[in-house]
Amino acid sequence: MRKAAVLFTLSVICAWCLTASAWGGGLEISGVGAKAKAMGGAFRAVADDWSAAYYNPAGLFYTTEDQLTFDEVFTNYQYSYTPDVTYDGYGVGFYDGKIYNRYKVLTNPTLGGFFKFPVAGRKVAAGFAVFQPFDKNLSWQVFSPLNNAASLPGQQIQHNFDAVAVNVMGAIELKENLLSFGISAGVLKNDLVYGGFFLRPNPADPSALFYDQVASRPNELITEWQNSDGKGYAPNLRAGFLLKPTPRLNIGLSYAIQTKATVKGSSYFYYYMPDNPAYHTRPEVMTYPDSINFILSSGAIYKADADFKTDVTLPAQLAGGLAYQLNDKTLVAADVEYTFWSQFDGYKFHYTFADANITTNGPMNTWMTQDLAVPVDWKNSLKAAVGIQYAYRDGVLVRCGYSADQSPVKDGTQSPAFFDPGLAHSFNLGLGLVFENVIIDLATEYRLYPEATENGNMDITGDGIAADMIVDNMPGVYKGSAFESIIQFTVRF
């Protein structure tokens, strides 16, 4: 049995090493750690393993042993989007039918540990953790330009955001057997890959001759696609209290600060010019290849490179929880967390182009090199979770949980890149196997999103944020579910 466990452990470590670059999760993940995840994330008043770094660092103080833990998370999002996108009543090139996000099983390793030692006559618990509190990894193929025969790159919409926290944590007891306090602090490394297309109003001058030939339907919108890849760092601080009013009852309270990182990196652009061969082949047009009318009817694809930067603001979070030991075998817990998602405003890219002369036409270049934005207008959201841990027998713990998680996305602003169509229900199940020096925790979660129908027109200019180049919603039907499994190994010493 021990041999089998060792082999399995080695195989998981190998898998981790092979896939370590493929991080995954949700913009805020539904939880960290196999034990907490199996209880639906109701863990702020439990917080008795490394995941206290995320849930409540104060819980670390009451741990009774030193531990080193790593886990591997396997995630699969199965989201669908059925576009119904129009620009004031007209189709703009979205595919017909249900579209699934690009299939991928995402893996996400985590590492953590803690130990206790005496300081100035008092016991202090300290530890470290490398985990991912925020993540989004989605890509979609939904669109082809209506006025250009070329197709966009494979990952037309790609939103891969990873916020990896590298934290140290410490906890002390403020009042013996009653109240502890803990802090988890460190650096949040933000990696962002955002690829997306922007349907921008045609820049032709309405008073110019042949305006209709270059800017009337279906050429009133021009497709610009960009991909930006960069990273930035921000401070990360979480603090919490754990109160033990009775031997059976724990009350936890934690707070995570708002962080802001400036993400910098490189971008590349494709511009899909409308193709109007009947007009473009006119001698009076072909004679002036530098003219904006020539460019806007050419069907050409222009390319450009730039450096970019954007601020990424991640929200503060306030959470509390209860845990009650019903009897020797059964622990029940409940959490409520409130995340200030209104602090997150999406991405506003500021570009510095390597060569701003993308075409031979000055005004066209000015138009092409404008900054772009992917704004969001979110609301604060609430999540509630309950969980149970049952000691089936000595060394065998069975866990289950449930959580309901509000979507921060306001009605009318849904988009595939920030998929979150409504109140998500998560059903969790897990198992803890305690050996002499090793604990194996298993957890699996099924998350179900409601079907949401986004009505109306695609909003390009409606909200005034970075006006004239905004696509901040995509009407249609959104639906999805997610599966997540965690295997976690803990060494006790």
Place this chain on the structure above:
Amino acid sequence: MKSRFIIAALIVIVGALLVGGCTDKTKDNPTRPQAPEQGLPFLNSFSFYSLFFSTEKNPGYMPATALVPPGYNWQSGGGSPYPVLYMLSPFQGDDRYYFEHGLADVANRLWSEGKIQPMIIVSIDGRSPLGGSFFVNSAAQGRYFSALTEDEDFIIQHYYNRNNFPFPEVNIVKLLKSQALVNRLDDWYLTVPDPKSRAICGVGMGGYGAFATVLKTDMFGSVSAVNAPLDFDGVDGTGGFKRLIPEVFPGSFANFDTSSTNVARSLVVSAAAAFSPYYTSFTVDSVYDDQFGAQTFAFKPTDSLTGDRSTLLQRHMIHVPIDSLGNENSAAAQFIWDAWMKQNIANLYLADSAGQAANFLNMPKLLIESKNANFYYTDQMDGFIQFLDDIGDTNHTVIDFEGNSLLTGTADHFLYDLLEDILIFHSEHFPASGAVKNK
């Protein structure tokens, strides 16, 4: 016992991954629709003589562009014949106009979707030296109606070495046969040479040309127009052109804006040349002598009904329904306006000089109005629809096109969408070819 739990747990984990994570649904994702088999446009495929450019000595050409449907057997000319849709260009538009507004894309899409039957679509250049011909025979601009529908013989003169002194000028006089475009199409293409298999339509000026044409000939089976000048004085008799003309000639001729970019003025001047020419037998020596390259500046309005017609300036005078003092109600202005109104569609119908009134009444008609129409064309459309209702016409369909609230624009701006209505309408009124998949 623990090993059993481990195995059971692994089964749960692996099962969840397999069931939930390994079902690749993306392979069923929709993709870009495959490009349908394309129709083939023949740009400027027609060049035939007519009294174009208003000179009998230098007859011009009437450019037209045809779009033949996918599968058209161009090489052998065999197979089933096709109906033909004639599309007359709007003011200042040439034979590329509809193609520049997406005609080929829309037709190819509708063909691939089976929404229209295979047909040949011909787009015709309606420009004149003044901007637009209105597709009528006019001494001042040319014989556009005849070029479309009537075979004619002309005696023309060709000049050679005209500007190549000291070589002597050679004047060649010859008889030229001009074949009507409709007949030329039937000769060259695989068409159904039957009125029911021919349709005619147009935007703006082309819409007038379409409706005027079906009242002068029995060659067409259905007709449509988008924002067209179909009732010159509008709903209440004071709109339409009546309202536009004083705006073009504010105060007096002295304020006459000769800018070639003043489209409204060019339109009125062209309409004047079409409906109330200074001469009823207007001839110009040549495009060279009369400097037609600068014609928009040479043509001047006048309210004189007499005068010396020998000078170039006099020959380029036109009549507009307003006098030199800006009075649109004077006797001179009213005289000219009456000449215009004789060409109004309602009067063409009532006069019935070609005996087509009954045919017209039974003919399927499509009238498309869009907001933001130029030149008070909406008023003209409304007036004409009212006229059709008054005469008991039950064969007209009206589409009110809302357009786009985010973009200002005229029908031109949304022709991409209107073309679909036009093509489907005419396809439905062509005799069934059996080739339509989903009607």
